[in-house]
Amino acid sequence: MSSILDDLKMQYQLGGVAFRLIFWNVLCFLVSLPFFYQFQLGVFNFPDWIVLTSDPSVLITKPWTLISYAFFHHGFGHLFFNMMVLHFSSMLFLTFFNSKQFIGLYLLSALFSGIAFVTGYYFLHLSSAMVGASGAIMAILVATTTYRPLMTIRLLFFGNVKLWHITMVILVLDFMQFRIENTGGHIAHLAGAFFGFIFIKLLQNGIDLSRILNNPFQKSRRAPFKKVHKNYPKSAPKPSSRIVVKDKTQQQIDEILDKISQSGYDCLTQEEKEFLFKAGK
Template sequence: MNIIDDLKMQYKLGGVAHRLIYWNVACFLVSLVFFYEFKSGSFHFPNWVALSTVPSVFGLMPWTFLTYSFFHDGFWHLLFNMMVFNFASSLFLTFFTQKQLLGLYILGAIFAGVAFVLGYYILNLSASIVGASAAIMAVLVAVTTYQPLMHVRLLLIGNVKLWHITAVILILDLMQFRLDNTGGHISHLAGALFGFLFIRLLQKGTDLSEIVTGVITFFANLFKKSSSTPFKKVHKNYGKPVEKRVSKIITKDKAQQQIDEILDKISQSGYDSLTKDEKEFLFKAGK
């Protein structure tokens, strides 16, 4: 199995967090090809990707309230965000579901985008923004709100409480609010606020992630091909069951059992713990 097949299998078997990281990395690679100017050494994102505060722009392209959260204006920006997201999402998934993580990421990005636009309207400023920081802050603050006293072990520091880590990040954002990247800090704090509200509403019985799940399900059903075929002839067979058909079902059950055993191994030890033969088997089974 080559590297491409290995990445495909990890994407297929990985959860929402891995797939969001893949999408962020893929969007960064696309931006390097199409939006990076080597002469100036900077990115220039078009209005149909970045979120602009100009009403005539975002009014015609409302999808930018989400697309901005998948693009980054530098490698270190991307790397830091993905490291924090990997950390926050792994903690979040300890208590909540994959669908709730996806819903929180998307709704957190949209909420922060709206706050960014409103904030710049009040300040009478105009700008555009990219970056997943706001959506990531929503995830981090959400899990911190739910389990603030959870102990996290940090390299060279040791055990610290989760709320200490989150508090430091929020304080740094507040300290830099008027220094530079004001719009970025507005969106970060808005994402943090949404993460807090998400958990509080969830504890009261309202799961906001169901909005995203419902939209995805609607479009999935809209484009799903009908399983029923018109004018299909049905032949009744009153003869005895063929022995080969029984053995085929048994073979399928054994293969499924092997897949389940491999998936259990991945959940316990990770994808890298699989042998080469097991990876090959999963790749062929996924075709």
């Protein structure tokens, strides 16, 4: 059991921001099962301090639900589909953008989608509650599509298709089902898609919205070293350059990481896994 936990910890450390986000979504779902799933009725009964309710009077007293709802799901199928799309979208998004922009877009679009849901239901005179990461995931997908619409994606049974074709089909399905079922969910999807589009357009104009958030899924790092240029007198010789040699521990870490990049994490020996886990602490 301890080796499994160590492997999970190692995967969490090396998996990247998208893997960590999926991990937290799955963990929240598993934790919610024994508390909020009514096994006899087969439904989830989340309390109003987790779900996002369309009642503004409740939202005012529990503003954190504008974020918390995006980490819970009302069933395994809901979770599985969302995490599949999140995995697909995150791989594409992180090809062009960094992890801070990724998590910033996820959180900000979840917030925007939640506000759109509450506002839409208020004007439609409807009442409901919502959970799920669909709005934030749509933002990531549409953001990538806005930036590289002609990217070619190879799909099973369909062959090569353009990314904008995939995104367009999803958006059309949302529009078609808007008043048929799950109106709140479709409002969140479309709001997330709109936010993803705006996020990229602002980014292309030099405005990075993700800067207003810190990345909670990434360890803080020291500020990068800055060179200081000093003017020396002409008579004084310039300092000679020095070669910095890595210590043995760092060299061994680099060799293990190279091995992972070439053959995958499973190719490591137990000693290498334990060494890398201890070095990451």
